[in-house]
Structure formats: structure tokens, C-alpha cells
Amino acid sequence: MEKVLLKGNEIIGEAAIRSGCKVFFGYPITPSTEVIEYLSKHFPKVGGTVVQAEDEIGAINMCYGAACTGTRVMTASSSPGVSLKQEGISYSAAVGLPMVIVNVNRCGPGLGGLGPAQSDYFQSTRGGGHGDYRTIVLAPSKAQELYDYTMLAFDLADKYRNPVILHTDGFLGQTMEPVVVKERPEAQIEDRDWVVDGARGRKKRVLASYSLTNEVGEANNLKWEAKYKDIQEKEQMWEEFHTEDAEYLLVSYGTTGRICKSTVLNARKKGIKLGLIRPITLWPFPEKAFIPYKDKIKGIVTVELNTGQMIEDVKLSVECKMPVHLYRRQGGMLPTEHEILAYFENTFKATAEEV
Amino acid sequence: MEKVFGRSKGLTDVPFSFCPGCTHGTIMRLIAEVLEELDIIEDTIGVSPVGCAGFSQDFFSCDFVGAAHGRAQAVGVGIKRSLPDRMVFTYQGDGDIAAIGTQHAIHTAARGEKITSIMVNNAIFGMTGGQMAPTTLEGMKTSTSPYGRDISVNGYPIDLPRLIANLDGAVYVASVSVDSPKNILQAKKAIKKAFMVQKAGLGFSFVSVLSTCPTNWGLTPVDSLKWLRENMMPVYQMGELKATEEVKSL
Amino acid sequence: MMDKVILAGFGGQGVMFLGKVLAYAGMGSDLELCWIPSYGPEMRGGTANCSVILSDEEINSPVIDLADAAIVLNKPAYDKFSTRVRPGGVLVVNSSLAKLDKVREDITVIEIPATEMANELGNNSIANMVCLGALMPSLRLVDMSRIEKAMTKLAGKKPELMQVNIAAINKGIEYTK
Known part of the structure; x- marks a missing residue:
């Protein structure tokens, strides 16, 4: 099996490519920038698309649009940038959209510094944006896990129709370690009857999160709560x-x-x-x-x-x-x-x- | 008996829920007719915003995605970049696209994203009950400019189509109105052109439609149309603001 | 067994490259390794440092408290990192750019006029490689053949670059004999 020596951030990019990710939307921010740089260089060769968005808000909402079509999509940023993405993550959770969000943590609050930190733990694990939702959060500790868990993140996102956060830090992002790049069969995605890709020979679909009545609102919350409980039961890893x-x-x-x-x-x-x-x-x-x-x-x-x-x-x-x-x-x-x-x-x- | 007029196939059976005299319904019907005439209903994904325009997701018969306030164009870009052979349009109010979502308006145009954006400009925030919009006219009274928009405090209204027309990636920009039968026909022509531009993959196409809000303007439907003609049309540059050579030859 | 090495100097002295040579040499030997750069604001101040851990077992903590060896290419790097070598470790100092008054006695200090030697070879940018040569006998996990292979990979389409680098390393090795 192929062994490569890459920076942690580059490994995330490589894993995304090999996970069947097709589109990436991002905005440069240290210490996560190598993710978008790596993909900008290598993604077009395999038919992938990278858009450097106007800002983090644009990037996460592009992810939202892409995810609505059932396309595997990723964005990557660092703490202040991830703060900007929170509204979009909340909307994505509410519609049930699979996507992978990489947070290469730097220290905060505010602009903070670029050194490694875990100060976004609350933000990642408590939802982060408005409303009552959860994102699955994976925490790699070395390069091989950056690779493996990026792949896992895509699968979990699809399995539960939920955003997944890869919670890493600047140290892991900048360090080079050898990684075995395993090819893997594309995950089976059975339930695709929710995607929005043009109502060809079927009834129109709407993906939106507005609940006009409180009754509908509560029913939605109960549905999501059941999903989160299911994830809590089945996906704890340590x-x-x-x-x-x-x-x-x-x-x-x-x-x-x-x-x-x-x-x-x-x-x-x-x-x-x-x-x-x-x-x-x-x-x-x-x-x-x-x-x-x-x-x-x-x-x-x-x-x-x-x-x-x-x-x-x-x-x-x-x-x-x-x-x-x-x-x-x-x-x-x-x-x-x-x-x-x-x-x-x-x-x-x-x-x-x-x- | 021969049926000479009916609901466009581009619309669902859901009755419009807009206030009496609001022209949202007229604009939506024009878009629906264009989708039908170009035979692209099944290829099209619409993006709805937050605000009165957000109801569009219920009324069109094509697939729809509901976006956060101001983000419709970014969402549309995500859809189009994932499915380049589909048609994508955003239907947004002036507050959505020209205030909270301005960055996307500028950059979607600058990148020449192959989507179509329709802006409905009624110079006010309708859904939230009549607050000042980026398009509110000088001196115009709203609940957040109760003494009239004071330029020294609130600055000037934004004529977004003029701004967008300056960007190279925007290949078709038009500003139209639906205040009269003649102008409604003009508006439909512009909307149709915008979708044809997208179909031909030429770049970003943008149509601004001046619209009424009788409820929040505090006018009757008929007076609203008159007010729009007399007050908005002199401020906002009307007509085709930009059509590249490629667009003209369509 | 583990070799923890710190490399430091001015930006432009090839500190990161030096680290990569060691890292790729480790890759070639199927070792576990970490190449850890300084990044962010540290990079902008004109000084550069990185560290490399080579190991024949799993590397748990990648944080180098005290290194087994260090190469410092100038005086500021010496001032900053000479205390970071473990007792009994090795410190290679580019004496062309760092004149030392007194040195630690609990470590082996190798002073080598690397910039002058590089100039003699006609290329002042290979002082880093001269210093690597001086350190080579103290490294336990990589040998010259692995370094040459790593250099081949890194030199890519510029084989002449490889030749001059190898010559510089050999000169460093000779000096310490």
C-alpha cells in the first residue's frame, strides 16, 4: 500500500479526494490553508471543483447547496472562520445535510494566535450555532488518523444526514508524518430520495428548515432528537x-x-x-x-x-x-x-x- | 369551451398568500411561464431566501432549496457547481440580496457564476413589518426611519443592478417593473433572456424587478402602482443595463 | 530507538529543507517520523526552525522537550536552542556565523565553519548540508545511503543540486574525523 509523507492538512485533502468528495468550498486562514491549497492543485486533475469563496459564510452556504444535491462536499477553516460558518452549520443540521467541516483549531478568543489549541471544544460539541442540534465531531491525534477519520467523516455524514466536524489543530495540520493511503470502496448510500437535483419524472422536493407552526417545529425537533440519541448509542469511539x-x-x-x-x-x-x-x-x-x-x-x-x-x-x-x-x-x-x-x-x- | 388562460405549469396549485396588491405573485407567474416556455421546469432548482420572497418555495413546481437570510446566491453556487447541467435561480428580496447578502451578490457576479438571480425591490422590509431597506428612498417613512430616510444618518439607497453591471462576470443585467401591462411584458422578456443566458452558459444573469408593498407603504394597491412609477422609477436606472455581445446574439 | 533533532537558523538558510532531507531519509528506512515546522508568525520574523523525530517505534509525544541533537546555523539560533539539547547530546554550530565564548560542558559541541566551507565549494547556501555532515556520525537511525536517496527524491529534476549537496555533507563528515 502506498505510503506518503505530507503535512497533516494536505493529508485531509488527499483523504477527501479518495473519499469521493467532488466539491470543496473554502477561504484561506492559517493554520488550515494547506487544505484548500492542496485541493486547488490536485482536485481539478480528478474532476473535482474548488471554489475560493468570498468569505467563510459564502463557503459554508455553498456547501449547503452542494449537499442538497447529494454531492459529497467539504470545507476547511480555523477557529475564527469556523465561528463565521456557524449559521450555515445550523441550517445544514436542520435540513439534515451531509457535509464535512474541518476545523484546524487555533487559539482564541478573538483573533487569537496560530498555535495549537482545543478551545473550540464547546463550539464543536454543543452545536455551535443557534438552535438545538448536534454535529458529529471526530478528533484525530496523528497523521494516519487525519486520513482515516476524514474518510470516516464522509461516511458518517451520509449515514446520518448530518454535518460532521473534523476537529484538529495547527500542530497536526503543519506536521508531516508518513501515512498509508488506503483506497476504499465507496460507501453504500442507499437513501437518496431526499436530494434536490431537478424534479425529473417525480414530484418536486423542497429542502428548507422553516417551520410555520409550533406543532411542526416540535415534531421536527423530536425527529432530530431521536437521530442524535441513535448516534449517541451507536457511534461513540475512543x-x-x-x-x-x-x-x-x-x-x-x-x-x-x-x-x-x-x-x-x-x-x-x-x-x-x-x-x-x-x-x-x-x-x-x-x-x-x-x-x-x-x-x-x-x-x-x-x-x-x-x-x-x-x-x-x-x-x-x-x-x-x-x-x-x-x-x-x-x-x-x-x-x-x-x-x-x-x-x-x-x-x-x-x-x-x-x- | 376553449381555455385561453390558465395557471402556468411552472406553478403549483398552492394559492398565493401575498397581501392584496403585492406584485410578488405577478413576478413569480412570469418566472413560471418562462420555465414552462423554455421547457426547463424539471431541470431547474430554485433557491428561496428569508422574507416574503421565501414563500416562493411553495409556489413554484420545480425543486427548491430554502436558504438562510442573504445566502441564496451562495447556496445556488453550491448547487450549480455540483450539478452544472441544471438550471439554478435565486428569488430574493432587496433586503436579502442588497443588505445582508451583498457580499454574495458582488462575488457571484464577479466570478461569473452561471446562475440567474431575480431581485424583487419594493424599497422596504416586508415580512418583518416595514423597516428600512437598503433600497428605501430618501425621505421615505418606515418603522426604522419614522421621520423619513435621512441621508445624513442612513446614507443613500443602493441601486444594485448598476453596481453588478460593472462586474465583468455579469453578462446580463436588467432592471424592470411590473406596474403596467406593457412593463410586465418587458419584465418577462428580461427574465426569459436571463434564463437563456444561463442555459447558454454565458455567465451571471441578474434581473431586478421593482415591486409594490401596499401593506407597509400604507397605500391602496392602485395608489401603490402609481407611487412606484412616480417615486421609484426615477431613482432606479431602468431597462437593460448590460448585455454583452454574446448575449445580444442569443 | 529515537533521534530527536532540532534545526534552526535564518530564513533562507535551508532549515526546512534540512529537516525534509532527514524526514525523507527516515521514510526510506521505513521509520516512524515527525517533521515539525515552525509556522505562522514565527515564520515571518526572519528566523526559522523545525524539528525532526526519527524512531523505530511509535512516536507518541511529538513535543521535543530536550533534543538528542541540534544544528544551529547562526548566533540567534544558538542562543535560543543551545539549552534545548539533552545532557550527553550533540550540538552542531555553524561557527562562521556564531562565535562562542563559552560552551556547555555536558554536551558535545561541534563548531564547524560551515559557511566558509560552503563558499569553498562555490555555493554559500549549502552550509546547512555541511552541518548535516558534521552531525551524521551522531545520528543512529539514518546513514549516508538513505540521505542520498532522500536527496534524489527532493532534488527532483535538478540532479546538479544533489551532487553539490552530497559533496557538502561529505565535507562536513571529513571535518569531524
Whole structure:
């Protein structure tokens, strides 16, 4: 199988091409720009279309239009740009449109900086725009996962007729790592009787989200709620690392999730029984991962690149049965594995002797 | 008995729900007739905006997509770029296309997107109950310009077709009115041309139609038509503002 | 086994390219690797740095706390990164552009007049390769044959570029013998 060395952002572009994505609409913003650059160069060769839109709002609404036709579509941006897209994402969720939205997180609020961050966790997992909706959120932690989860994102978007967010960061976007580019059969998309492509020999279709009466509005909300519950039941994904005999857990995703693996290995060398749960789906949050550990873990540290956002989901998942602490860096800073371990040891006074 | 006039096949059976004297219905009928005459009803996807024009999704018999306020053209671009052989048009009010969606109006034209946009200009926000629009005339009273539009405070009305005609990607731009039988025929000609331009893949085509809003203007239907003629037509440049050589030879 | 290398200098000194040579050498050896550039505002200030991790096992944390080796192509890069080499590690300094008063004693410091040597080869832009040569004996996971293959890939349609680069690396290796 072909192995390539590309920047993380370029890998996302390559995965989109190989996922059967046909159109891409975007607007340049650091540190996500390599996605649109890569596709601008390589997409036309395989019949794909890239439109550099007038702005992020234009781009997401072009995605909305493309998705209405049943065409696989993607956009990519970074935090401030993704804020601009929120209205369009809300409308897309309301109509039930499959699309992939890449958010190469930079730090905020405001213009912020370009360094890696996870400060858009709330925005990604709580809907982000107006109204009560959810988007599926995938969090890769290395280049191979950028490739694999981009592909998965398209499939999940189609399966549930829902926008899917690939939640990554500037560090992953700019770093080059080898990736095995797997070809895969195009996903079977059975239900296509909703797309708008011209009423040829059939009744006209309308894709819109306006509910003229409150009764219709509630019926729609109940329908979407049922879908979100179905997704929560079926699509939780996570990775466990040295959890089987763990007395303490780190919980972290993306770049920090990967750094935490080194922390766990260092702790184990010292005889500390530390494990890691790395959420892969941020929404639905992998609550199921915590069930076996709820009653036997002494404490948890979530490691995040924000002021503590995922920690709320972790506390809910373990029903606050144990202390849950936060170790975080912000503003584009990344922690080292040693800093995380030092915080953990200091917080729980955990030493080999004690455990 | 011979049937000499009927509902266009481009329209559904849903009765128009517009206020008495509103000319939205007239404009929609013209578009529907054009779709029928060009035999493109089954090839066409319309994009509806937010506002009174948003009801268009119920009245046309072609496929439709409802867009967020101001975003109809971006949505239309997404559809057209995905299905280049289909016909795509947006049906938008002046607030939608000339205020909250201006960036799309400019760039859809500049990129020469092969879609057709119809702007219905009644100089006011109708759906929300008569607020000032980007097209509200100087001195005109609305609920957000209760003392009349004051240029020193609110600036000047935008004549969007003039703006769009300056952009190379826009190949056909016309400004018409539906205040009289003669002008209605002119309007239909312009709309038909706009769709033919798209069918020929020549570039962006844009038709602005001056329209009435008796309810929010506080006038009778007949007085509204008179008001439109006397007040709007002198302000907004009328006729074919732009038709490239290629368009003229269609 | 893992080699963590930091590379730093002025923009235009070929820092990113140097990193790519190491990365492609790692690809050729089927190693796990990360090539991590500085990006964004860091790039605009005239200094450039990147780091490369080569490993024969999975790379978990890609964050380099202390590197096994570093190449610094000028004085500002030396000032910024000399403390980032682990005790026992190796620091290659382009002494043409960085005159050092006193150096750390817990690491091996290789001072090499790389810019002058590059000029002798008739191309002052290959000081980066001279420094790579000086570091080669300390790298555990890539050898000269892999570097040559990587260079072939990167040089693409300019084989003459490859020849001069290889010559520069060899000169660096010679110097440290």
C-alpha cells in the first residue's frame, strides 16, 4: 500500500479526494490553508471543483447547496472562520445535510494566535450555532488518523444526514508524518430520495428548515432528537491505553491525547498505574468508555488546550464519583509529557510506593 | 369551451398568500411561464431566501432549496457547481440580496457564476413589518426611519443592478417593473433572456424587478402602482443595463 | 530507538529543507517520523526552525522537550536552542556565523565553519548540508545511503543540486574525523 509523507492538512485533502468528495468550498486562514491549497492543485486533475469563496459564510452556504444535491462536499477553516460558518452549520443540521467541516483549531478568543489549541471544544460539541442540534465531531491525534477519520467523516455524514466536524489543530495540520493511503470502496448510500437535483419524472422536493407552526417545529425537533440519541448509542469511539489495571486515568484527545501516551509510559516506568482514555468522537462523547472504571479509579486528570471544557463531559461520565482535575496549556502552548506527569504526581501525590 | 388562460405549469396549485396588491405573485407567474416556455421546469432548482420572497418555495413546481437570510446566491453556487447541467435561480428580496447578502451578490457576479438571480425591490422590509431597506428612498417613512430616510444618518439607497453591471462576470443585467401591462411584458422578456443566458452558459444573469408593498407603504394597491412609477422609477436606472455581445446574439 | 533533532537558523538558510532531507531519509528506512515546522508568525520574523523525530517505534509525544541533537546555523539560533539539547547530546554550530565564548560542558559541541566551507565549494547556501555532515556520525537511525536517496527524491529534476549537496555533507563528515 502506498505510503506518503505530507503535512497533516494536505493529508485531509488527499483523504477527501479518495473519499469521493467532488466539491470543496473554502477561504484561506492559517493554520488550515494547506487544505484548500492542496485541493486547488490536485482536485481539478480528478474532476473535482474548488471554489475560493468570498468569505467563510459564502463557503459554508455553498456547501449547503452542494449537499442538497447529494454531492459529497467539504470545507476547511480555523477557529475564527469556523465561528463565521456557524449559521450555515445550523441550517445544514436542520435540513439534515451531509457535509464535512474541518476545523484546524487555533487559539482564541478573538483573533487569537496560530498555535495549537482545543478551545473550540464547546463550539464543536454543543452545536455551535443557534438552535438545538448536534454535529458529529471526530478528533484525530496523528497523521494516519487525519486520513482515516476524514474518510470516516464522509461516511458518517451520509449515514446520518448530518454535518460532521473534523476537529484538529495547527500542530497536526503543519506536521508531516508518513501515512498509508488506503483506497476504499465507496460507501453504500442507499437513501437518496431526499436530494434536490431537478424534479425529473417525480414530484418536486423542497429542502428548507422553516417551520410555520409550533406543532411542526416540535415534531421536527423530536425527529432530530431521536437521530442524535441513535448516534449517541451507536457511534461513540475512543482509544484505551494501559487502562486494564489503571488506578488513575488521564483523559485527553487529539495532540495532547498523544502526548499523554508518553506520560503514561513514563509513569508506568516509575511503577504508577496510570492509564489513558482518548476520546475519538468528541460528540457523541464516549461515556461508555468510563463505565468499567467508574467505581474503581481513584482520580482523573483531563489534559486540554483550553480553560477546561471537556472536563465537564468527563465529570458527567463518571458521575463525579472521583476527583477530576484539569491540566491545561493555552494560547498555543503544548505541554510536555513530563509536565503532565509532574502535575499528576503533585495532584494525587501518587508514587510507586503508595500504589 | 376553449381555455385561453390558465395557471402556468411552472406553478403549483398552492394559492398565493401575498397581501392584496403585492406584485410578488405577478413576478413569480412570469418566472413560471418562462420555465414552462423554455421547457426547463424539471431541470431547474430554485433557491428561496428569508422574507416574503421565501414563500416562493411553495409556489413554484420545480425543486427548491430554502436558504438562510442573504445566502441564496451562495447556496445556488453550491448547487450549480455540483450539478452544472441544471438550471439554478435565486428569488430574493432587496433586503436579502442588497443588505445582508451583498457580499454574495458582488462575488457571484464577479466570478461569473452561471446562475440567474431575480431581485424583487419594493424599497422596504416586508415580512418583518416595514423597516428600512437598503433600497428605501430618501425621505421615505418606515418603522426604522419614522421621520423619513435621512441621508445624513442612513446614507443613500443602493441601486444594485448598476453596481453588478460593472462586474465583468455579469453578462446580463436588467432592471424592470411590473406596474403596467406593457412593463410586465418587458419584465418577462428580461427574465426569459436571463434564463437563456444561463442555459447558454454565458455567465451571471441578474434581473431586478421593482415591486409594490401596499401593506407597509400604507397605500391602496392602485395608489401603490402609481407611487412606484412616480417615486421609484426615477431613482432606479431602468431597462437593460448590460448585455454583452454574446448575449445580444442569443 | 529515537533521534530527536532540532534545526534552526535564518530564513533562507535551508532549515526546512534540512529537516525534509532527514524526514525523507527516515521514510526510506521505513521509520516512524515527525517533521515539525515552525509556522505562522514565527515564520515571518526572519528566523526559522523545525524539528525532526526519527524512531523505530511509535512516536507518541511529538513535543521535543530536550533534543538528542541540534544544528544551529547562526548566533540567534544558538542562543535560543543551545539549552534545548539533552545532557550527553550533540550540538552542531555553524561557527562562521556564531562565535562562542563559552560552551556547555555536558554536551558535545561541534563548531564547524560551515559557511566558509560552503563558499569553498562555490555555493554559500549549502552550509546547512555541511552541518548535516558534521552531525551524521551522531545520528543512529539514518546513514549516508538513505540521505542520498532522500536527496534524489527532493532534488527532483535538478540532479546538479544533489551532487553539490552530497559533496557538502561529505565535507562536513571529513571535518569531524
